[in-house]
Amino acid sequence: METGRGGAMSDTGLQKLAFLLLVALILFVAATGGV
């Protein structure tokens, strides 16, 4: 994961992680109904 500016994770890294989690969440809820 990218790091930068002394932080644990750069802005873009955080954005990418959030995006991946979002897609995973949508896929999970869409495929299983969330149960």
Place this chain on the structure above:
Amino acid sequence: MAQRFGGRYSPDGADKGAPVPDRGGFRGARRTRAGGRVNLLFFAPLPLAVRAFASGPVELVFNLAALGTLLLAAWLTREGILAQEAYEARKIARRPAIPRKIFASLLTGAGLGLAGFASGGGLLEPLIYATLGAVLHSFAFGLDPLTDKGMEGVDSFQSDRVARVVDQAEDYLRAMTDALKRAGDRQAETRLERFQMTVRDMLRTVEDDPRDLTAARKYLGVYLMGARDATVKFADLHTRAPNPAARDKYLALLSDLEQNFTAKTRALMQDSTTDLDIEIDVLRDRLEREGVHLETKDLA
């Protein structure tokens, strides 16, 4: 008699009076971010369409509503990114009228909540999915620009006028591109792109200094409208019956216009340089008076 070696491709060998090099249609172009990642958002909720038809009518309605909401959110996300890119490309810009990405975040939450409610029936799980989805979406895509840009210190009347003229000019440029696409003449399209770049240079100059608007108004209004009309007529003619003479005339018109626009932009920039010189002189005088002596070489 001996002659120094040199030529077009030699260092310092640029021959005087050579035509202006072609700057290419991609100068300043940027890859749009409304691409791959956002497209995934359109595909991710598709399993809902299958699930919808695997159960009773109530679930069907909820699942289809969830699918529609998530697709709408994906579309709004893409529009929001495009709007933000347009905002970032300009020096003076109003904030987008509709905060599309914020709406998209809320709709993503709503869609996930609906999908969760359709199968579970409880309230807690859908609420968790909704909150999580909305928060993740806002982290992934950010919020819309919520403030006007480049309007500080400029009276809103002036900047409104500039924004209006720039919008109008962009409309003309778009209409020219659309018209020429019908003609299907690749060379003319490239030529038009070069002309449009020159016009956009002028637009950025006017945005930099709204006082230039009065001087540039005729160019960005009347001349550009004339160019658009000529382009539409040429495209019509070329589609019906290609006519080399008309095409040559049209290309010559574009060249003339480009030269005029370039000259005018240069004149406008010259004015700005004069302003800068005055600012520097005034500051220097002040510093002299305060007893601070500037070494001229420091500034050079």
